[in-house]
Amino acid sequence: MKALSLTSRISLLFAGAASLVLLITGFFLTQGVEAHFKEEDRHELHGKLELIQNLFKHAYRQNKLELLPQRLDDALVGHPGLAVVVTDATGGVWFATSGADFPRALLQACQTRSKGCAPGTLQEWMQAGKSYRSMAETISAGSDTSHTVVVAQDIQHHERFISKFESVLAIAITLAAFATASLGWIATRWGLSPLRQVTNMVAGISAERLSDRLPTTGLPPELKPLAAAFNAMLTRLDDAFRRLSEFSANIAHELRTPISNLMTQTQVALSSARGKDEYKEILYSSLEEYERMAQMVGDMLYLAQTDNRLITPGVEKVNLANEIQGLFDYFEAWAEERAVSLTQTGSAAVSGDRLMLRRALSNLISNAIRHTPPGQTVRVFLHSDADKAILSVENPGLEIPQAHLPRLFDRFYRVDPSRQRKGDGAGLGLAIVKSIVSAHGGTISASSTNEATRFQITLPAAS
Structure with a gap:
């Protein structure tokens, strides 16, 4: 019907x-x-x-x-x-x-x-x-x-x-009903003309015209919230499409480099006869490229699973101070090689998946070591506040402009070449950190000054 x-x-x-x-x-x-x-x-x-x-x-x-x-x-x-x-x-x-x-x-x-x-x-x-x-x-x-x-x-x-009075009244009521319906149809059609205009504008918006916005001036007060909400939705869609486009371009760029390296090495290896040791060296070099691509694919798969809530965090009491100390022991050799010291103060405990939280902390600490100048210190602060556990990772270094801070957790996002060194990774580490924190019902934020850059995680404290 x-x-x-x-x-x-x-x-x-x-x-x-x-x-x-x-x-x-x-x-x-x-x-x-x-x-x-x-x-x-x-x-x-x-x-x-x-x-x-x-x-x-x-x-x-x-x-x-x-x-x-x-x-x-x-x-x-x-x-x-x-x-x-x-x-x-x-x-x-x-x-x-x-x-x-x-x-x-x-x-x-x-x-x-x-x-x-x-x-x-x-x-x-x-x-x-x-x-x-x-x-x-x-x-x-x-x-x-x-x-x-x-x-x-x-x-x-x-x-x-x-x-006779009742008959005349019945006829009058019937005619009045028809007249009211007709006038109501005319008045309603005229009154809904702004809605039809908005509908026509919306019908003309496509993926190629996500930058278009509905005009809010001249609209009736009842339609202004609708237009504002639709414009906000277009902004989010435009941002999502832009990020998807950048994501696709970054994937192509990140995969192109190791594939080009593998092709070049293979062509060099096939260009002339070589000894056993030379072939072994080429194979080791190729293995590094394969491992890099495997890590990238694994990280992308992990993000896709967390985005679609296919990974459910376990529930156990996790002592963050112990986990951080274990990560300090793991990164100790690399930190000494870069002349970076590691310190941790405070304590806190949360309920969650220990391995997932350890992965998030590992990404934050490795990111901090990577961007800390030699002779400086990476500091980790833990604090419990009522029903919340707060963890902060702070490292000295160049200030990150405020415009870039909200996008640090986007996939493959780079601030500028000065903060990116060869072999630093595919740019998925902070995105994985955010997905893990969100899966545990927490939040993460970034701030930066001339003195240091700080990443702060807030998680529900363990009962």
Whole structure:
């Protein structure tokens, strides 16, 4: 089933809401009209009862009760639809207008003043297919004999008016619903025109146009957050595409060098006959290139696994001070060769995978030794703060510009040639450190001054 468009939905919602409001309004209008007619009939019937009561009193005073029927006929001339019945104390009909055909049960109820026909109560009933409203009153003026007067009004003209009123109201509500739906469709389509413009702009953005941005000026306030969020997404995508492009170029560059070396060595080896020792030397040189490529491929595979959460860190208590001391012993010969000393202060313990954390610390310490001038010291600081363990690796050297610091953990990223020496690696070490720290729920940051460069890791402390 095809979903309705947003314009159609809003138009139907407008029409439904307008119809509901009009129906409720029509209901109260109908109730008001009926109440008005009812009150008008009550006033009319009450006036006729007062008129008849005054005629009775006047006849009793003049002792001319036998002339009262004629006077009643004269008084009721010109009141079509009005019926009057007067009964005596025995229940017999003493006077009745022409066509007055009251139900016997109603007359008896009024005669006995039962609850259904109490004086001043407005009654509604039907007789011979006609609807009536009636009111009764007991009259005793100057005589022991009492009479019961019942006055009824034909209300068919009211019912016809209300029926026609309801028909006209129904037609008006239907037309109003269609008009509201049409106007709602026009208003919604006009109101959603900025959204269509944004949609057209978005449709024109491709991988080659990720630098384009949606204009935020002139947009309605409701669409500005959407445009801002979409622009932020484009910025992230543009950055991701750029890094992917750089990543592909760097992979090609990093693999091209060892492959070129292997091809050159192989061509040299095949160019002329050589001795056993010479072939062995060429093979050793080729093995170094193979090991370099294997290390690069292994690091890239490791990063891909951590990015896709295919490697789950183990959970054990790791004493960072012991791990760092073990790494100092491992790098001791290399550090002495470069005339770099290693120091460590403080202690901290975390919960995690010991081998993964050891690899991250090894990459940081080797990176620090590599960039420390001879005669200087690499310092490692450990500190526990509440539920966090903080580890800092600091080495003196050239200051890294602030613009490069956020990208130090990108794959194959180089600050500049002055900080890169031949054989320093493929540039994946810091990226692996960040992936390991993130897998353990921690963070890593870098800062640099004229005096030293510091990498700081924050990890959840061991409980």
